[in-house]
Amino acid sequence: MNWDAWLPVLVVASSLLPGLVIFFLREGSHRLRTALNLVGAILKLVLVGILIWGVFHEHVYESRWTLAPGLDLVLHADTLSVLFVTLSTVLWLVTTVYAIGYLENAPHRSRFFGFFSLCVSATVGLALAGNLFTFVIFYELLTLSTYPLIAHRGTPEAVRGARIYLAYTLGGGMLLLIGTVWLHVLAGPTAFVEGGILGRLPAEYHPQLKVIFLLLIIGLGVKAALVPLHGWLPQAMVAPAPVSALLHAVAVVKAGAFGIVRVVYDVYGVNFTDQLGLLTGLGIAAAITIVYGSIKALFQDNLKKRLAYSTVSQVSYIALGTAILGPIGTIGGIVHLVHQGIMKITLFFTAGNYAETLGIHKVSEMNGVGRRMPATTLAFSVAALGMIGVPPVAGFVSKWYLGLGALEAGMAAWVMPVLIISSVLNAAYFLPVLYRAWFREPGPAWPAEHIPAARFETSAALLWPPVVTATLALAAGLFAAAPYSPLEWATLIAHREYGL
Amino acid sequence: MTDAMIGLVALPLTGAVATLLLPRSATVVAIGAGLATTIAAALLLFGVANQGALHYEMGGWSTGLGITLRADGLSALLLMMTSLVALAASVYASAYFSAASERARFWPLWLLLWTSLNALFLSGDLFNLYVTLELLGLSAVALATLGGKRAAAEAALRYLLVGLLGSMLFLAGVSLIYAGYGTLDLATLPRVVEPGPIAWTALAMMTTGLLLKTALFPLHFWLPPAHASAPAPVSAVLSALVVKAAFYLVLRLWLDVFANVVTPVAANLLGLLGACAVLWGSWRALQAERLKLLAAWSTVAQLGYLFLFFPLLLALPPGPTRDLAAGGLVMLALTHGFAKAGLFLAIGVIQQRCGHDTIRDLDGTAQHLPATTFAIALAGVALIGLPPSGAFLGKWQLLAGAVETGQWLWLVVTATGSLLAAAYIFRVLGHAFGHQPYPNQPVTVAREEWPALLLTAMAALVLGLGGAPVWKLLEIGT
Amino acid sequence: MTELLLLSATGLMLSLFLGLLRVLLGPSAGDRMLATQLIGTVGVGMLLVLSVLLDEPALIDVALLLALLAAVAAAAFTGQQEARHD
Amino acid sequence: MARMAILAGLWWLMVQGRADAWLVGVPAVALAALASVHLGSPALPRISLTGLFAFLALFLRESIRGGIDVAFRTLGTRLRIEPGFRRYRLHISDPSARVLLINCIGLLPGTLAADLDGDHAELHLLDSSDSPDPQLLQLEQAVAQLFSLRLEAGDD
Amino acid sequence: MNTTNLLVFDGLLLFSIVGLAWASLATTDERRSVILFMAFGLVLAVAWGRLLAPDVALAEAAIGAGLSGALLLAAVRKQSPGSSHTHANPDRNYSESGAKVVLQWLVTLLCAALAGTLAWALLHALSSAPHDTLPRAISDNLVASGVSNPVTAVLLNFRAYDTLLELAVLLTAVLGIFSLGQTTPGYQPAGPVFDGLVRWLVPVLILTAGYLLWVGAHAPGGAFQAGATLAAAGVVLRLTGRSRIGLPDGFVLRIIMAAGVGVFLLVGLTLLLLGRPFLGYPPAWAGALILLIETAAMLSIAATLLLAFVGGQPQSTAVNAAANRQREENSRC
Amino acid sequence: MLTAQVLYGLTACVIVALGLRGALLHASLLQRVVAINVMGAGVFMLLIAVAYRGPGLPPDPLPHALVLTGIVVAVSATALALALARRLHAEQDND
Amino acid sequence: MINLASSILILAGLFFYLAGSIGLLRLPDLYTRLHALTKADNLGLGLLAAGLALHSQHLLTSLKLLLIWLAVLAASATSAHLIARQARRQETRR
Structure with a gap:
């Protein structure tokens, strides 16, 4: 692996590693935690800057890791992912600063910032996902890492809100998974390619592809809060403000919307989608x-x-x-x-x-x-x-x-x-x-x-x-x-x- | 490398004798024996990976006359899992059992159980399998009684009787096989077995016996009480390994030994029972009031998933797709093994620290025992089948197989089961994250917390992210 | 001679069969135990006959062991009864 | 030593005289002898050889008589029995001899020792109209002779 | 010899066997069930003899007719003799209803179906010529096995691994029984007549055990039968109310318990170190090694069965070493 | 096909079924243990019937060895089961 | 000659066995049945063993048969007593 292959991994790791370390910090080590957070965020910003420049100049950044035969975890930077990565990186930095101020003297900060970083890592991973399989993995990871953030306050409402959030997103995730698997069986590994890849499939698959599209959109629509799948969003308001900010602006909701964009443009291809009606x-x-x-x-x-x-x-x-x-x-x-x-x-x-x-x-x-x-x-x-x-x-x-x-x-x-x-x-x-x-x-x-x-x-x-x-x-x-x-x-x- | 096979049986067995004779230093001896066994398992795994399937003729007698030990990719993997899980549980047990008398009782039985698991995975002979099954059953029961309570004794007795019944059915099948084919060797049998009354009846009886032992719905009734009332390290191994052992045999018999005898109808029946197990087990887990009971019912459900693979594997033509599905099955089994063992150990920590394991009263556990709660969460990820656990890859293959063969029912069952699993896991986590007066406690990770954490991390991270070699290894058949 | 042995084996079997009826009929546990003793004695005889008939001398050892352990069984029965009435 | 010899004889009988069996035989006999000693059986009573023969003769005769007696009682079209209990005072106090006696009573025609209660035996009779005393006394004498004992005076 | 003449014999024998099995399971009285089971064992021993399986017949005589009975009798509930209501569970009364009858019929039907299927398959299996490859291999290799009794050769040489694991099963059982903690209360001292029985029976049983151990090498017999016989001696002792029943205490007991597995393993591993396969005896030594292993196994088996009868770890009331030693000396038998 | 083999084999099947029925239906622990032992006896009989080769011919020793192992294993299991049952009964009586 | 004697002994043994079993069925209570068991059956076994012993070629085998008979004799005499005693004690207690 060379630098080009490592860069996407580093972008993800720059928030993941500080997050993991933060879990094990004592509650009182406020400064170290802040430093870790900020260093991670700034480092990520720098890395993303390199990424932007590279992608603009049509550099290929791709990391690939085989999880199972035919199932590769692919991190790949294209224009769309860079857009989303940049958004989340910048907003993460800002939100981190905000959260440090917001949570001053609040309990369980280590846990909070740990999951916060995981959440951002999942978002960045999702943005950089190079195929639908990888996307699904990070999509679920995002669900997992946001759950503790919503439940953070530990009040009955918080726990309830988190539960509702989970019910929606896991259900959606399951549909997304089924759709992805189905697509995988039909078309093999579905890498994100500009213009889509499914147009090549023979016509007898089209009815199936429509069903799959429905599954994928519903699955993504849950996080994107498409009506009538939006029920969790108002409930999740019980979370601390930085979390809400993250959920609405950067991570969860955006992940759903981003997924829809990906599916339409880079899996099906917009023309083919239109062709399918x-x-x-x-x-x-x-x-x-x-x-x-x-x-x-x-x-x-x-x-x-x-x-x-x-x-x-x-x-x-x-x-x-x-x-x-x-x-x-x-x-x-x-x-x-x-x-x-x-x-x-x-x-x-x-x-x-x-x-x-x-x-x-x-x-x-x-x-x-x-x-x-x-x-x-x-x-x-x-x-x-x-x-x-x-x-x-x-x-x-x-x-x-x-x-x-x-x-x-x-x-x-x-x-x-x-x-x-x-x-x-x-x-x-x-x-x-x-x-x-x-x-x-x-x-x-x-x-x-x-x-x-x-x-x-x-x-x-x-x-x-x-x-x-x-x-x-x-x-x-x-x-x-x-x-x-x-x-x-x-x-x-x-x-x-x-x-x- | 073949000596590693002997080591896998002889080392824990020697350890058992040694701990019996030296009760004072039993813990040290046992951990030592466990380490040595684990090294043997690792050697075997490497051996199989490098040299292909291995076999060892016991006593130097030719196969058929004597007993042959065999190791292929599947058994090497399961042996490795056995060793890792058992070793972690051993470390935990060394902290769990504090009284000297308890230790003196625990360690020999524990190592005998370990012996039986290794012997079972290595055995290449039908009757020898019966003996190992009995050794497994008896040592498991004896360990389960160490809970000391009356409920434990009652559950253990039921467990024992069910196990005996299962072994008897198995033995009846073995007898029939010997009557019909004149051999007990697992590698010889596929060549001589042909579809017909003998093979059908024998397979049906052996399978029924094994299903009793592996607690497939509706033969699961004994499992929850037995697994819920045993001491934590024992529960861990019971749920993670012991039921798996019987399942492994079903797998072997159906896919290797009797491959040309098995019919799709029969496989569909197994799948259907598996589906019922998934739904019913998950539902009961959701209703459970105690954490251990939840974990035990979850085992019933998780075993169900494994059986969903049978109709798929039978419908898929031999080839890469089928191998992928088979790998998914093994991956699911491995993940469940690690996750469930870790879960039980974590529950054990909670039970000892909090004095109970009632789910309703778990509020604030996340604050008091963050590492343990984290372990439960990781185990939960693996049980639900979320990424990046190995179970995710397993379920992926399950779903893919269902799509591939057009068996949509299994897809629905898998999805429903996963959601139910999420429901029962997050019911626990919801309470664990529940609010409690704030104790400014440092994060402590004690000796008894580490094993659970490592096991669940293995299930939820290592297997999922580094599990590709599993498929490679599985290509190495006998 | 073979015919005679066959006859006696069958006759002994008949005898055992009759004892069996007593085992089934009871009525008391003692009756059953006593009939079991009878079955033991008959069994010993039968094994002896079979050992000649089938030319299997080892069956004599079986008969010996059966004789000795039937006594153990009876002892266990009565001993257990005794303990019960402590 | 005597019991050692008896046990060795038994061993020899069991292994049908094979010489190579003594490797196991010696420890087995020794262990059995040890067990016998520890079971508290007193040193073997002095057994008179003439007494033995007399006893065996009586024993065989009475056993056969007993068998025939009971066989014909039960095989008749009508059961010729009149069961009943009866106490009988034993004239022998040596424990080993008593055990032998009790066991033998069961083989005499029509009698069965149902219980032992101090010096008295509770006898069950197949035909209570027939007094068993003479034959019992005869048996006691034979046993006493076998063990070189004397009968105690009875006052029954 | 004409086998058809044994047909009547076989028929009656099998009829009794089935009758006893049925009767023993048809009753709800535990004690009756156990006695019938003992009778069943006795008849089975004869059946094994009839089928020319004297090794099995010996084992059945020792176990089925004797020890199992003693074990089962000891476990018969002491509170409610002969009562059919053996469960203290009050819920059970509920189920004496229609549903239960239906269930019973269902299970019966299922079992009948099982019997039918099994019989069908068995007839298929028996209708072809018997498979003689394995028996021939056994007799061909008998010379190298160190013993001339083929069953012993299979048990302790060809399939010695099975036997090693079997001894491990025994060890597990006894450890499990140990872990249950307590012994059952002893029995009352028996009357003099019983004592008389014991005095001759125990030495004879010990002798018989030795005989069976020795004879196993070339004729039916072997460690297991010997061990069971030895255990029977202990059972009789226990029944006479003796607290010392030939079982040592503490360390010695543990050694005896572990002896079977231990010696077996030791032999196997030593051979491995000497460059031979695990449990692959050199033919010249095979006989001696087998006898060694069998002796150890016999002791373990006897101790296990006896402990099972006692129902737990013998009370170790060791106050001091001297008392312990004293007891050891007293308990050599 | 030998008559004796068939006779004993079929009986074995019946005994297995009888034992299974008992094990499934009996409420009493002890009797379940008995039933399982009966079932075991049936299986053993099956094996021994298979081993039988007719009068005067040496039977196949392998099933005999298997049955011996089986008997030991069954006795061990029975012993453990009974010890457990005794323990349970003792505790129930103490209640 | 020996064959004849042995045949007669065996048949006689059979006779007593059957008699004992019939007695066991016909006799009215435990004690009387015990009579039948101890006396008739033991005699039956004795005669049978004697018959077979005569038939046997080896003296040692014959002696072993005798040994078995003695063992059964002693065992069944004792157990008969024990069973009777137990029944008697139960009776008198009630």
Whole structure:
């Protein structure tokens, strides 16, 4: 093995090894743990940087390890995986900082950070998976490593939420597994290849392939929280804020969406999927989810729950983009993978800040919070506006390309209304919050002030992460045309997928 | 290398005699004998890998007149697993049994059990197999009684009677084979056995006897009480190895010795029973109130999976696909062996530290015994069949075989069983992660926690990630 | 002579058969035990006859052992009864 | 030594005189003799040879008589029995001799020793109308002669 | 000789065997069942003799007729003699219902089917000419085996490995019984008549054991039959109420228990070291080695069976070494 | 086919079935042990019948050896079972 | 001549065996049955053994037969006594 083969492994290992070491650290060795976390995160960032450069220059990074005859664990870096890896690496670093601040003095930090690192490792592995088999392995590992994070607090609700999460994801995982095995039997090892590989199969397999597609999409749809498979997501809100941030923005939900992208583009091939008549179905499911999630979000008073339903809705933009045939729609979907991530993580960070600093959990308690915590609330506002699709925040870019793509593919008749309705609904559930935060008078006292030391705003470790991610969200929109921007990268991906 | 075969039988047996004669230093002697046995197993594994299948004619008498020991890839693998599991359990037992009198009783029986397992996996003679089965059964029962409680004695007695019945049926089959074919040698038999009343009846009787011993549904009734009431290290070996031994024989008989006698209908029957075992065992495990009972019922279920392979293997034509499926079967068996042994040892730690193993009252275990809880979680990963455990690869092959042969029922059963397994495992973990007043305890990993951790890591990580050689080894047949 | 031995073997068998009826009929445990003793004695005789008839001298040893151990059985029976009434 | 000789004789009989058997035979005989000593059997009583012959003769005769007696009693169309119990005072106190006596009583026509209770034997009679005393006394004398004992005066 | 003339004999014998088996299992009275089983064993011994299997007949005479009976009788429940309600489990009363009858019929039917199938297969097996390769191989190699009794040759030479494991089974059983802890209470001192029996029976049994051990080399007999006979001597002693029944204590007992397996292993491994196969005796030494192994095996077997009868580890009330030594000396028999 | 072989062989089958039935149906532990022993006797008879070669001919010694081993094993198992049963009974009586 | 004697002895032995067994069936209670067992059967065995001993060519074999007879005799006499004693004791206790 040479350097090119080792690099993907190192990317995974840079979070895995610190995680394993952290498990065995004493509860009190705070500094060592922090150092390990940060060193790991930064190292990963550097490695990923190399990866980006290499992939852009069409370097092949591939590690292969045989688990059983015909079943290889393959880590392979292509444009799509690099996109996702970068997203998770950057957000991991930010979230780690945030989590260090958030969990100060909380119990079981070793356990928490251990699983946290495992979770990120699983996500990165999933992103780098070179075939469906490897993808499934990391998909399940992700499930496993997030379970303890959701159950972390150990309260009955936490344990219950974790159980529901598990029931959904393991069930989905099982369907995914069955689909994968089936596909494996039909087509042999299903490596991810741009443009897909299944188009070569004889026509008599097509009915089976449709069933398999359904199995795979349902399996992935659970994590991607496609309606009606989304039930776990609001329940998992009991987890600590950094975990929620991770679940919604980086790891779990994204893994599902990413999987859908992979299956459609790199397993079936988008043209072949369309040929089988499956794209429309996927698109409709995504559309329903988008609208349904937004409507549900409208009626949540609990801030985190409102954000959760917002995630249900927003993640489906990715699926929607996938379902729109043609490079432009693809760009819209893929770029939203990143955009939704940075915006949503900002929202969760800020929601965590409100809860941690002032004890605010509900929208109705947010009156005037912008005056008490302006920086946080500013970050919140940027992200929320992005979600609605207000330019120049990143969300606008995604929606723009989705709309264009729909026009190009001739699907505008139903995609456009969905986009419009959803944006209106987004505005309907975010704008009132902003109004309350900025323009309403605060009440006599906050529900519970936790961090009195931070007279202004909140502690630095909690404040900086949302500020950074909000800035990123803004930058992604403003400098969308810059080289190496998410949009540019997504364009690269789309071109390679369509063989342009 | 063939001397390693003798060593595998003679070393633990010598150890048993030595521990009997030297009760004061029994622990040291036993661990020493165990180490030596493990080395022999490793030597054998390498020998088989490098030189192919090995055989040894006992006493120098030609095969048929004398007894021949045989080792191929399958037996070498199972022997290796036996040694590793038994060694780990031995280390645990050295901490578990504290009183000198307990040790003096435990070690000789323990090494006799080990002897019998090794002898069984090596045996190349039908009647010799009967003797090893009896040695296995009796030593297992004797060890199970060491729990000391009345429940243990009651369960052990039932276990013994069932085991005896099983051996008698087996012996009846063996007699019939000798009557019909005039030989007992396992390698000679495939050449002379032909489909017909003799072979069918003999196989049916032997299989029934073995199914009793391996506790396939509906003949599983004796297992949960016996495995749940034995001392932890004993339970570990009972669930991980002893039932496996009988299963190994079923496998040998059906796939090697009587390969041209077995019919798809019969294999489907086995598969159906396996399916029932998976569902019923998992369901009962979910209902269990005690951790040990859960583990025992889970054994019933896990054995069921192994039987799901029979209809697949029979439907697949000989060739690479079939070899893949067979490898999956062995992988599943190996993983379960390590995982279940580790699980029982971990439960033993909990039982001793907490004074009970009631699942409802396990809240906070993750805080008090993080390493042990982690071991349980790893075991759970392997039992559910999640990656990166070996069981994942095994179930993959199971599913692939089911798809390949169009036997969708097994696919549904496997999926349902896995989800049920997840349910019962995470019921435990849910309690373990449950909230308890925060004790700022350092992470301790004591001598009795290590074995469980290593065994479960073996099942959940090593076998899954480094299991490819298993398929290679299995190509080495007798 | 062979015919005679055959006859006596069969006759002894008949005798054993009759004893068997007593074993089955009982009524008391003592009755059964006593009938078992009879079966033992008959068995010894039968083995002796068979040893000549089948030309297998080792059966004489069997007869000897049977004779000795039938006594053990009876002793076990009564001994156990005694212990029971402690 | 006497018992050693007897046991050696038995051994010799069992192995049908094969000489190579003594390798096992010597320890076996020695062990058996040791067992016999430790079982607390007293040194062998003095056995008179004439007594032995007399006893054997009586014993054989009575056994045959006993067998014929019981055979004809039971084979008749009607059972000619009148069972009953009877106590009998023993005139011999030597334990070994008593055991022999008790065992022999069972072989006499019509009698069976059902229990031993101090100096008294509880006898079961097949035909209680017939007194067994004369033949019992005869047997006792033979046993006494065999062991070179004297009968004690009985007052029954 | 005309076998058809033995037909009546065979018929009656088999009828008795089946009758006894059936009767012994038809009753619910444990004691009756055991006595019938003893009778069954006696008749079986005759049957083995009839089939020219005197080795087995000897074993059956020692075990089936004698020791098994004693063992079983000792385990008959002492509380409720002759009562059919032997289970203290109150739930059992429930099951005396229709379901149970159905179950009984089902099981009976199943077993009948088993008998039928087995018979069918057996008839098939017997209808072809007997397989003579193996018997011929045995008789061809008999000279090299060191003994002239083919059964002993098979047991201790050709298939010595089986026998080694068999001794391990015995050892396991006795260790298992040990681990149960306690002995059953002893028996009352027996009356003088019984004592009289014991005084001659025990030495004769010891002698017979020796004989069987020796004779095994060239005629039916062997370590197992000898060991069982020796154990029978101990059983009789125990029944007379003696606490010392010829079993030593402590270390010596453990040595005797382990002797069978130990000597066997020692011989096998020594041969291995000398460059021969495991348990491959040099023909010149085979006879002596077999006798050595058999002697050790006999002692182990006797100790095992006796301990099984006693039902546990003999109480070691050793207060001091002197007392121990004293006891050892007293218990040599 | 020898008449005696067939006769004894068939009887063996019957005994095996009888023993099995007893072992399955009896409630009493002791009687289950007896039943298993009866079943064992049936199997042994099967083997010995197979070994039988007719009057005057030496029988096949191998099954005899197997049966001897089988008897020892069966006795060991019986002894252990009975010891366990005694222990259980003793504990039940103590209750 | 010897053959004739041995035949007669064997037949006589058979007769007593049968008589004992019939007695065992016909006699009314345990004690009387014990009579039949001890006396008739032992005589039967004795005669049978004597007959076979005459038939045998080897003196030692004949002596062994005698030995067996003695063993059975002693054993069954003792066990008859023991069985009777036990029955008697049970009776008197009740």
